[in-house]
Amino acid sequence: MKEATPQTIYLKDYTPFGWQVDSVHLTFKLAPEATRVTSRIRFTPDPAAPAQDFFLHGEELTLIRAAVDGVAVTPEVTPEGLRCAVPNGPFLWEAEVEIAPASNTALEGLYMSNGMYCTQCEAEGFRKITYYPDRPDVMSVFTVRIEGAEPVKLSNGNPGASGDGFAEWHDPWPKPAYLFALVAGDLVNHPDSFTTMSGRQVELNIWVRPGDEGKCAWGMESLKKSMTWDEEVYGREYDLDIFNIVAVDDFNMGAMENKGLNVFNSSAVLASPETSTDANFERIEAIIAHEYFHNWTGNRITCRDWFQLCLKEGLTVFRDSQFTSDMRSAEVKRISDVIDLRARQFPEDQGPLSHPVRPESFQEINNFYTATVYEKGAEVIGMLKRLVGDEAYAKALDLYFARHDGQACTIEDWLRVFEDTTGRDLSQFKRWYSQSGTPHLKVAESYADGSYTLTFTQHTPPTPGQSDKAPQVLPIAVGLLNPNGDEVVPTTVLEMTEAEQSFTFEGLAAKPVPSILRGFSAPVVLDRSSSPEERAFLLAHDTDAFNRWEANRDLAREGLVAMITEGAAPDEAWLDGLQKVIADEALDPAFRALMMGGPSQSELAQVLHGRGITPDPEAIWTASETLRDAKARRWAGLLPRLADEAAVTAPFSPDAEQAGKRALGGAVLSLQTRIDGGAAAEAQFKAADNMTLQLTALSCLVSAGRDEAALGVFERQWSGDRLVMDKWFALQIAATTPDKAVERAEALTRHPAFDMKNPNRFRATLGGLAMHHAGFHRRDGAGYRLLADWLIRLDAVNPQTTARMCTVFQTWKRYDPDRQALIRAELERIAARPGLSRDVTEMVTRMLS
Numbered sequence: 107m108k109e110a111t112p113q114t115i116y117l118k119d120y121t122p123f124g125w126q127v128d129s130v131h132l133t134f135k136l137a138p139e140a141t142r143v144t145s146r147i148r149f150t151p152d153p154a155a156p157a158q159d160f161f162l163h164g165e166e167l168t169l170i171r172a173a174v175d176g177v178a179v180t181p182e183v184t185p186e187g188l189r190c191a192v193p194n195g196p197f198l199w200e201a202e203v204e205i206a207p208a209s210n211t212a213l214e215g216l217y218m219s220n221g222m223y224c225t226q227c228e229a230e231g232f233r234k235i236t237y238y239p240d241r242p243d244v245m246s247v248f249t250v251r252i253e254g255a256e257p258v259k260l261s262n263g264n265p266g267a268s269g270d271g272f273a274e275w276h277d278p279w280p281k282p283a284y285l286f287a288l289v290a291g292d293l294v295n296h297p298d299s300f301t302t303m304s305g306r307q308v309e310l311n312i313w314v315r316p317g318d319e320g321k322c323a324w325g326m327e328s329l330k331k332s333m334t335w336d337e338e339v340y341g342r343e344y345d346l347d348i349f350n351i352v353a354v355d356d357f358n359m360g361a362m363e364n365k366g367l368n369v370f371n372s373s374a375v376l377a378s379p380e381t382s383t384d385a386n387f388e389r390i391e392a393i394i395a396h397e398y399f400h401n402w403t404g405n406r407i408t409c410r411d412w413f414q415l416c417l418k419e420g421l422t423v424f425r426d427s428q429f430t431s432d433m434r435s436a437e438v439k440r441i442s443d444v445i446d447l448r449a450r451q452f453p454e455d456q457g458p459l460s461h462p463v464r465p466e467s468f469q470e471i472n473n474f475y476t477a478t479v480y481e482k483g484a485e486v487i488g489m490l491k492r493l494v495g496d497e498a499y500a501k502a503l504d505l506y507f508a509r510h511d512g513q514a515c516t517i518e519d520w521l522r523v524f525e526d527t528t529g530r531d532l533s534q535f536k537r538w539y540s541q542s543g544t545p546h547l548k549v550a551e552s553y554a555d556g557s558y559t560l561t562f563t564q565h566t567p568p569t570p571g572q573s574d575k576a577p578q579v580l581p582i583a584v585g586l587l588n589p590n591g592d593e594v595v596p597t598t599v600l601e602m603t604e605a606e607q608s609f610t611f612e613g614l615a616a617k618p619v620p621s622i623l624r625g626f627s628a629p630v631v632l633d634r635s636s637s638p639e640e641r642a643f644l645l646a647h648d649t650d651a652f653n654r655w656e657a658n659r660d661l662a663r664e665g666l667v668a669m670i671t672e673g674a675a676p677d678e679a680w681l682d683g684l685q686k687v688i689a690d691e692a693l694d695p696a697f698r699a700l701m702m703g704g705p706s707q708s709e710l711a712q713v714l715h716g717r718g719i720t721p722d723p724e725a726i727w728t729a730s731e732t733l734r735d736a737k738a739r740r741w742a743g744l745l746p747r748l749a750d751e752a753a754v755t756a757p758f759s760p761d762a763e764q765a766g767k768r769a770l771g772g773a774v775l776s777l778q779t780r781i782d783g784g785a786a787a788e789a790q791f792k793a794a795d796n797m798t799l800q801l802t803a804l805s806c807l808v809s810a811g812r813d814e815a816a817l818g819v820f821e822r823q824w825s826g827d828r829l830v831m832d833k834w835f836a837l838q839i840a841a842t843t844p845d846k847a848v849e850r851a852e853a854l855t856r857h858p859a860f861d862m863k864n865p866n867r868f869r870a871t872l873g874g875l876a877m878h879h880a881g882f883h884r885r886d887g888a889g890y891r892l893l894a895d896w897l898i899r900l901d902a903v904n905p906q907t908t909a910r911m912c913t914v915f916q917t918w919k920r921y922d923p924d925r926q927a928l929i930r931a932e933l934e935r936i937a938a939r940p941g942l943s944r945d946v947t948e949m950v951t952r953m954l955s
């Protein structure tokens with residue numbers, strides 16, 4: 107395991123590697139405890155690079171032999187790599203190392219999952235396979251030979267010779283080592299093919315364990331849609347003869363874009379109507395697209411160094427969200443993305459882990475695959491597109507691909523293609539990449555003689571390491587409505603660049619109602635205390651679906667805050683106004699389902715904290731429950747009609763239309779359960795022929811406390827299906843009452859099917875607990891203690907997943923002194939563990955500082 111080292115890497119220290127790698131030949135002789143990896147690598151000195159020692163990364167490798175130009179050498183080996191004397195000119199490096207994939211529980215490098223060999227090399231896992239300059243700016247052409255009895259042996263690129271016990275692969279596209287992949291095992295494939303826009307035939311395969319063949323069709327559909335979309339929208343064509351996807355049960359992340367050989371967490375690719383929810387289908391579609399899109403944004407054009415991670419991830423998230431918007435409802439996708447941004451990125455940016463979209467330093471790069479790099483990184487691209495316009499965006503992207511194909515690039519390169527196509531100066535815009543924290547935007551308005559002025563002020567609170575903030579460029583999309591509800595000024599983008607700035611609209615017959623930040627045009631906190639009447643007006647009349655949803659969310663939030671802090675009753679007038687929207691059959695059921703939900707309890711805690719009020723998780727829970735009860739009572743007459751409307755009679759399809767209906771049906775059932783105690787849920791549970799209906803019903807039964815029988819039935823039905831059992835673990839914690847969440851999670855860790863080595867199962871159980879706001883934040887600290895116990899255990903097995911899960915403590919300073927003391931004690935207990943990984947050490951230190 108990597109030892110905790112306090113070493114910090116800085117962006118400003120970047121230096122190019124001293125050699126070019128002309129070619130890489132790798133041979134793998136597979137064996138679970140003693141795999142031999144032989145490398146033959148041709149190096150040529152790079153005259154442009156500064157003089158340096160010849161250093162190759164390598165971790166947890168046993169060096170068997172090494173040679174330079176055929177002559178044996180004895181390099182100086184350290185835990186991080188090796189140094190060796192080499193000739194002044196080009197030379198051939200050869201090495202043989204031994205590794206033990208079967209004992210690799212960290213799931214980085216070459217490891218085993220259910221008897222199958224697989225690799226995960228991003229970000230710095232290749233150094234656990236062989237000695238190599240493991241950095242993204244070193245790109246080379248790889249040829250791979252795999253020897254072993256496994257029937258299926260895959261690597262990147264196109265297949266070469268194969269025969270008894272061996273298979274060869276050649277990838278003609280130069281790539282960094284983090285995109286290397288190898289898979290070998292007893293696998294079966296779901297085959298298909300695709301003809302690219304220039305008429306090339308590409309063989310497509312999804313490889314799975316025997317038994318999972320029936321769960322590949324949706325992934326394959328999604329892949330073909332992604333390939334077509336990238337051709338049509340970005341003009342990007344696939345560039346190999348074959349594209350392989352492999353499903354792996356033990357995987358730290360969702361999926362990985364290795365060139366020509368994407369490796370997926372089985373939860374992110376396997377799907378069937380009986381075992382997968384609509385949300386699963388939608389996620390699979392998006393994640394297949396995301397990894398496929400990386401072929402151009404990440405693989406053909408990669409990152410110079412890991413500080414530039416948002417260059418590929420922010421852009422690829424932006425592209426996959428465009429794809430989902432095109433495949434489904436753009437409005438619903440935008441609302442869902444903003445919900446996610448506020449739930450994951452805002453807490454990060456407003457807490458101790460805040461960092462810029464392009465960080466300036468790190469200790470462990472795995473800790474920077476964050477919501478800020480990904481989701482805020484994608485928001486920044488959305489703002490750029492809004493500012494330059496769709497046409498200029500398309501031109502800039504064409505230039506990006508033309509200019510930088512085959513290169514390892516920086517954010518400067520990215521912004522320059524926009525400057526060169528538009529003539530704009532993006533130096534101020536670049537602050538979005540360097541300045542951390544969420545800007546707060548205040549609005550004042552004035553109206554006189556037909557002239558209406560909006561005055562905006564922006565302010566970004568200080569974040570760790572950054573006390574003085576400069577104004578950001580904010581595209582503020584605004585529309586104006588007449589008091590009668592007509593739109594008088596359609597969506598207009600105001601470009602704010604100053605700390606305070608006014609914009610005037612002329613020729614208005616009456617004082618308009620503004621609809622500000624339409625489509626959530628900038629990732630800011632809009633501090634606008636408008637009246638409930640104005641919000642209700644926008645809820646009824648706004649033409650912008652996002653702001654309609656937002657007006658309702660503002661009303662819901664203010665109502666809940668009043669309930670929590672003043673003991674107010676639920677706002678019946680608001681519920682009546684909302685009922686009209688929910689009842690409106692002209693609106694998309696998916697949108698109406700979103701309108702029925704409220705802000706999450708964690709988000710309410712953040713809101714209260716932002717207003718200087720210490721959040722009490724129990725009070726937040728109670729208020730949220732009271733509000734749901736009030737909705738159920740107030741809308742009781744409407745619910746049966748909505749349930750009818752939501753019923754799907756056609757054969758199951760995971761498309762947006764059916765999924766929207768089921769989402770509405772689910773929201774209705776959860777309210778109905780508050781009235782009938784679970785009778786309707788029980789009927790739905792018994793009759794369900796797809797996982798969405800079955801799981802919503804089970805969730806309702808658990809929250810109604812009528813779950814004993816149903817949980818048992820479900821477990822017996824699905825005990826053979828790993829992915830469904832993950833849902834069973836997560837759901838019974840998520841849907842229970844705060845007093846039971848910790849005990850349930852604890853009991854589940856003793857269930858025979860609990861396996862801490864499987865990240866999905868660990869996340870379902872302990873992550874499930876952390877997601878239960880009031881349950882996790884139980885006053886006596888039992889939730890914190892249980893989680894910390896398990897994080898300590900998991901760190902010795904899998905530091906990367908442990909470090910990710912530690913972030914659930916990042917909001918600890920929101921809470922009261924007693925809870926803070928309890929959390930601090932747990933963080934300090936973790937920090938004090940001897941042999942704690944570098945990953946977790948960095949996270950815990952940042953959260954405590």
Ligand code: BES
Pocket residue numbers: 228229359360361362363392393396397400419423426472475480
């Ligand atoms: N390149 C990442 C996978 C990755 C992340 C590897 C962290 C190593 C460390 C991949 O493209 C990715 O971003 N996957 C996401 C899903 C995506 C839809 C945002 C994931 O795995 O969660």
Ligand code: ZN
Pocket residue numbers: 396400418419422
């Ligand atoms: Zn990605």
